[in-house]
Amino acid sequence: IPLNIACVFSPPAEGNRDVAQLQEDLPQELEDNKVEPNRKKAALKEIIDDYNSRYGTNHDLANFDSYYQDVQQRIKDQKYPNSDLPREKKIDITIVVDMLLTGFDSQYLNTLYVDKNLKYHGLIQAFSRTNRVLNDSKPYGNILDFRAQKAAVDEAIALFSGEAHERAKEVWLVDPAPKVIEKLEEATQKLKEFMAAHGLEARPEEVANLKGDEARAGFIEHFKEVRRLTTQLGQYTDLDEAQKAKIEQLIPSDDLRAFSAQYLETAKRLQQESKKREEDPNDPIQQLDFEFVLFDSALIDYDYIMKLIARFSGQPPRKQKMTREQLMGLLASSARLMDEREDLEAYIATLKEGEGLSEEAIRKGYEQFKAERRAAELARIAEKHDLPVEALRGFVEHILARYIFDPDALTELFRPKGLGWKARARAELALMEDLIPLLRRKAEGREISGLEVYEDA
Template sequence: MRFHIDYYKPEANRQGEADNPTGSKAKKNSAKPNQAVTQRAVVEAILTKHDAATSQRRFNALLATASINDAIAYYNLFKDIQTERQAEDPDFIPLHIACVFSPPAEGNKDVKQLQEDLLQEKADNRQEPEKKKAALQEIIADYNVRYGTNHEFGEFDRYYQDVQQCIKDQKYRNSDCPRGNKIDLTIVVDMLLTGFDSQYLNTLYVDKNLKHHGLIQALSRTNRVLNDTKPYGNILDFRAQEKAVDEAIALFSGEDASRSREIWLVDPAPKVIDKFDTAVAQLESFMEVQGQPCTPDAVNNLKGDTARAEFINRFKEVQRVKTQLDQYTDLNDEQQRQIEQRLPEDQLRGFKGMYLETAQRLKAQQGKTGIEASDAQETIEQLEFELVLFSSSIIDYDYIMGLIARYSQEKPGKETMSREQIINLLAANSNLMDERDDIIAYIDTLEAGKGLSEEAIGNGYQTFKAHKAEDELGALAERHELARDALQAFVGDIRDRMIFDGEQLSDLFAPLELGWKARGKAELALMEELVPFLKKQAGGREISGLAAYE
């Protein structure tokens, strides 16, 4: 996986970029190598760019600093500036910051051994060790409060291991591991810059001089392959080290040194914008061939599964390139306008919704044979939907419940987000595909201006969903001539144990006194409808034994 490197330039120097959108070297670098950038400017830049760099906090990041004193200063500065921003803007969501550096050894053999490969930290700890010890004690105390742990200074390795695990926990969905338990940014000196791997770490902020092997090692913390939501490792360098980067990648390219930039670095933004333009143009051409305008609503008018499958492939490419662009931290205002004009955000969101709707339809068709097979069955079987490209690290259950609560609290006509906008947001993200219809149905029961709290909204939705499930099961029991209570008890047992018991399925049909052949046919007919219901109830968890009926 390659790297995208943004050599930081203060905002005052960015006007030249707008005048030189091709990104040619003549005007690209106004900062000099190792030129000092104030720490406050670094923090402000990180807070501005972090959400884009990490795909709205889907991933997390490291900040590599030049010394332990710098790490301490950055840690305190983040606390101060984020407190200021929260006071100025109630909607500001602060980054969860951790900091890790080795403590003064003070005769501790384990720490001495640890510092053998931490040359900068080893040297730093010889100067004013008591101050560094006090700072690390405060950092660990803050961590304990934030994450509900009880680490002590004297057991530094436990703290260090916990920080590493917390960084890796970024891989879990917020529903499984709440965002409050995750780390957005870890401030380091030498630690974690070699040997530490996490697929969900994608960004490195650099405020220290690096070269050769050490530079490649540090950058490589960000480029562990995951999927298309992580198209490259993201580097934001505050030391203008382009020459050092060029030297390092040439050194490690061997015989291909002349192609080192092509091998190691992603295309500059203008080239990727051209790819985006091409992908959109190909989507437009496809819709034109189908006799349709290139609009989200027109996707409903596509005739046949062959056309629908082609739409999946065309728009998936648009979304893949857009995902790459969304993580570029060096787009200037003109480039951002160019992207928005090519495919406005509202239209993009509409296409995402149609993609997910079409994908669900074709995904359900996969595996069908005989009379159930489509004329385009072979094409459908080869489709890869890559729904992860359409997921969001922000738009989860809690986020949607919060939006619905706000909708219910605001007077009709005065809503900051309307019912239709909430539904469009739901439709354009794959996170809640299984619950989307239920949430929309629930929203339809609410009125703007009723003033319900987020807790009341959440409880109301769970009650609504439970009643809806009961009604669905009741209808299912009636269609298959089963006792409603018996079917509900059967499903309840599966849901509680997450185990499907075939014998209990046979017991369910016993009152009908069917012959073995008729009973087998009746069981299969029931399971054809019950499997999707059970999978939806399981919420992504596996039900042991159910796969035999899929």
């Protein structure tokens, strides 16, 4: 995938007060700009022109601050999924000299590539740009140092650790990979022992045979730790072949994916069960933290799946690298596509291997397939509750036009039936119980205000 790369450093001040003030905190850039300033200006102008061409902006050297602010915003825009903001609008890598190394915060920065000598306060400040914890999928940042500055790192950590300098590395630095692999070995062993205690082998297909919500909750807790550690190990860039082989031995990739699918299915079931119960602080199900973010791969998004489906459709069976079953398994193992999973699986089941559809045809076909499924589901609900399909469709469209539930519109929907208020209230509750899942799917992640009244009923 082509990377979007930006570059930012301050231009020679040349009497510009704003730039001069900015450079008070940029010692290296201040010194650099004393040597061949015109060459520096020409290079920065070329960089900004390239940026304007890429992003459709109109920045220039005279208004450097607007360019600087725009770069920062596009880095922070990584928080938006590609479905909301295309990756072409964001920045993947930013090349800097002094800028952004202090004071700039974005939880989505995960790697700092260091090719300059740093020390003490400057080193800690620069390294800290990557250490804004996002969630369990990014528990820490990565530093790739091309200057072999281990001694400088040790000195800086000791200096800023005060009385805790003896334990400084434990506090500041993550466990080395061998230590995390040991923890993974313990976690996989505990998962095996848990499954054995329930008379089952530690295989993904056996999870469905766990009896009772308490046992299912136990699986959630045990496998969540396995997934957390594999996610952490996935961020190490220096794993050797022996370490990779050890991880694969402890939890093979296919098993990890299949267990993840079972986890998501089990978690979804327990989550639905929990909503039906009265609040109880001692209920183990209600106390579960499912941590779906651990199963949210940025790689396995809608665009990625569309490309895989197109590839599946376009290749004859003997040349396919991914079977229909493997594609289904990939879908099942990602939390990002939980809401789309049923539709995608049903759509994939209709496709013929080697049919040769383009990605554009796949996308259009899926949207049409999804619309037809929604229409059929709406018709079934209308028939079940003895309501005109057009009236129910109008009610749904009215809600989705503003993403606000309108109780008066619901009352109007049932008015032609001439029901008493008790009978109408029961009929409304029954309808909403069937309609809410459809509304949630059609809303595609957007919140519908007021709907929680019926979800809690």
